[in-house]
Amino acid sequence: MRGFRLLLLLFAAAGPAAASPQRIVSMNPCIDQILVGVADARQIAGISHWSHDAAASAMNPAVARRFPAHFGTAEEVMALRPDLVLLSLHTPLATKAALQRMGVQTQEFGVPGSVAESHAQVLAVARAAGHAERGLAMVRAIDRALLASRHVGAQTPALIRMSSGLTPGEGTLIVQLMGHAGFRNQSAAYGLGMWDMAAVEPLVRRSPGLLLTDRPERLHPVLRRAGVRAVRFPGNLFACAGPGMARAAARLAEIRRGVRP
Amino acid sequence: MRPAALAAALALLVALAFLFNLSAGKVFIPPFGLAAGSADALIMAELRLPRALLALGIGAMLGAAGAALQGWLRNPLADPAVLGISASAALGSVLAIFLGAAATPAIVSAAGMAGAVVAMALLLLLVGGGASTTMFILAGVILSTLAGSLMALLISLAPTPFALGEIVTWSMGALTDRTMADAARALPFIALGLALLMPAARALDALSLGEETARSLGVRIGRMQALIMLGTGLGVGAGVAVSGVVGFVGLIVPHLLRPLAGEQPSAIILPSALGGAALLLTADALVRLVPGAQELKLGIAMALIGAPFFLLLLWRHRGRIG
Numbered sequence: 001m002r003g004f005r006l007l008l009l010l011f012a013a014a015g016p017a018a019a020s021p022q023r024i025v026s027m028n029p030c031i032d033q034i035l036v037g038v039a040d041a042r043q044i045a046g047i048s049h050w051s052h053d054a055a056a057s058a059m060n061p062a063v064a065r066r067f068p069a070h071f072g073t074a075e076e077v078m079a080l081r082p083d084l085v086l087l088s089l090h091t092p093l094a095t096k097a098a099l100q101r102m103g104v105q106t107q108e109f110g111v112p113g114s115v116a117e118s119h120a121q122v123l124a125v126a127r128a129a130g131h132a133e134r135g136l137a138m139v140r141a142i143d144r145a146l147l148a149s150r151h152v153g154a155q156t157p158a159l160i161r162m163s164s165g166l167t168p169g170e171g172t173l174i175v176q177l178m179g180h181a182g183f184r185n186q187s188a189a190y191g192l193g194m195w196d197m198a199a200v201e202p203l204v205r206r207s208p209g210l211l212l213t214d215r216p217e218r219l220h221p222v223l224r225r226a227g228v229r230a231v232r233f234p235g236n237l238f239a240c241a242g243p244g245m246a247r248a249a250a251r252l253a254e255i256r257r258g259v260r261p
Numbered sequence: 262m263r264p265a266a267l268a269a270a271l272a273l274l275v276a277l278a279f280l281f282n283l284s285a286g287k288v289f290i291p292p293f294g295l296a297a298g299s300a301d302a303l304i305m306a307e308l309r310l311p312r313a314l315l316a317l318g319i320g321a322m323l324g325a326a327g328a329a330l331q332g333w334l335r336n337p338l339a340d341p342a343v344l345g346i347s348a349s350a351a352l353g354s355v356l357a358i359f360l361g362a363a364a365t366p367a368i369v370s371a372a373g374m375a376g377a378v379v380a381m382a383l384l385l386l387l388v389g390g391g392a393s394t395t396m397f398i399l400a401g402v403i404l405s406t407l408a409g410s411l412m413a414l415l416i417s418l419a420p421t422p423f424a425l426g427e428i429v430t431w432s433m434g435a436l437t438d439r440t441m442a443d444a445a446r447a448l449p450f451i452a453l454g455l456a457l458l459m460p461a462a463r464a465l466d467a468l469s470l471g472e473e474t475a476r477s478l479g480v481r482i483g484r485m486q487a488l489i490m491l492g493t494g495l496g497v498g499a500g501v502a503v504s505g506v507v508g509f510v511g512l513i514v515p516h517l518l519r520p521l522a523g524e525q526p527s528a529i530i531l532p533s534a535l536g537g538a539a540l541l542l543t544a545d546a547l548v549r550l551v552p553g554a555q556e557l558k559l560g561i562a563m564a565l566i567g568a569p570f571f572l573l574l575l576w577r578h579r580g581r582i583g
Contacts, residue, residue, distance in 0.1 A: 054546065164430060165430070165438070190554055191554035192554050193554075195556060196554060196555065197430070198554070199437060199438060199554075199555075199556065200308060200437075200438040201286065201287070201288075201304055201308050201438075202287065202554075203302050204303055204304050204307075204308070205288065205300050205304065207299075218364075220307075220438055220440060221307060221441070221442070222303055222304070222307035222308055222440075222442055225303055226300065226303055227306060
């Protein structure tokens with residue numbers, strides 16, 4: 001099964017390489033993270049402004065600052081004279097249409113819902129940049145990190161809840177990574193869907209186990225009084241697939257190792 | 262109805278609404294006789310009590326401010342939200358959050374109050390210039406739109422998408438998961454705001470006979486305006502900093518109570534405070550009872566009730582204002 005998946009990946013990576021683009025602009029912070037890892041630095045003409053902010057992005061700020069940032073408008077992007085624009089599902093329709101009207105080559109990427117989809121996206125970005133082999137290397141590195149974060153044995157109940165209340169549920173990539181690292185996600189027990197706002201009261205009535213949150217110091221006092229344990233899980237680690245997944249998995253594994261049986 | 266009887270009846274209503282607010286939720290909890298240390302007791306003391314206290318205080322403040330503004334401006338459509346005072350308070354708080362004060366809620370509250378007081382001062386300037394009823398409501402609408410747009414600007418400049426989500430959620434108006442610390446921060450200023458509005462009531466009665474008559478009766482109009490400006494600014498600002506914008510309370514309540522309390526501004530401010538508290542306590546309990554894991558945002562719920570009421574009011578007053 002594993003061999004078959006690798007074969008499939010190799011096949012995906014070995015597509016025909018056209019003349020590789022020399023001025024790539026990415027419109028999305030998650031695609032930015034893949035792009036800087038698979039393209040030559042001189043190929044990247046611009047990345048999204050989110051990537052310049054260490055609090056929002058999992059990208060190393062020193063790496064991000066090497067590339068000019070744009071705020072996502074078509075004219076800013078055109079001013080960067082791109083020969084390929086990487087769009088996301090969330091790029092505004094008007095911006096997409098404007099770029100396409102001006103005849104610039106575009107390629108659109110979705111939001112991966114699984115590790116396999118994330119791998120496929122990494123390979124697709126790498127192929128678009130003309131460096132399929134680097135995509136394969138990145139996928140292998142991510143797989144190694146996932147393997148290292150793998151927890152064998154009993155799963156411990158846990159819930160991710162940002163201080164805003166935002167809680168990822170079943171079907172999100174981060175919850176799959178939680179399961180992988182030895183956590184049993186509790187969001188479904190509270191009736192929460194894929195991305196819901198979790199209220200505090202149900203968490204007092206029924207403990208979520210370990211609470212992973214971006215700002216444990218801002219935990220509601222009632223949760224502290226109820227004895228809910230909270231550990232820090234940075235907010236920039238759970239929004240993107242791709243190479244950020246490796247860091248998220250590593251942090252989850254680190255937290256899991258700290259859980260006393 | 263005699264004022265004392267009306268006040269007593271409204272106070273009873275507030276007490277009932279308070280108990281309803283404490284017990285209502287996805288799970289009903291009786292407000293009395295909880296075992297100390299149980300999850301229910303913890304929920305009651307740390308989640309539902311601060312929430313009920315805030316609904317009580319904010320509702321009272323909005324009701325009283327609506328009645329005072331309607332009396333002062335001699336305009337049935339005046340209300341802290343309609344005149345842009347709530348939106349200005351929200352802008353002040355968002356500005357403080359944007360400048361990095363999110364970790365010090367006292368500064369966020371102070372900025373909310375400053376925003377509301379500045380908005381009141383702007384309206385006062387207009388009154389000084391002898392603005393008509395129409396001008397006033399227009400100015401309020403513009404102020405509200407401007408504050409809303411500036412807030413949207415700050416949100417669009419927010420450093421992270423997560424901070425952005427937090428501000429957007431807060432600005433919709435809700436009392437979900439507020440703490441005792443939030444209540445302790447808002448309630449003293451709300452009490453101060455209410456205390457400042459009460460002495461303005463008599464002057465408002467005289468003002469309803471016209472400004473010249475009021476002056477000849479010895480009313481110090483400047484002092485009265487200062488009381489209303491500070492009372493509304495501090496009270497509404499402190500509330501908005503904690504709850505976000507909750508509109509329409511100050512608009513609806515005085516109109517519902519006027520048939521019972523009479524037309525005198527002084528007779529309507531205290532009943533409106535009580536009525537506002539009862540309305541917000543009830544609405545905040547009902548938003549929790551919607552099915553599913555989520556609750557309805559209080560600000561949205563009040564707009565759903567309030568907007569049709571506002572239209573009805575416009576329709577009934579057609580031909581008389583403008």
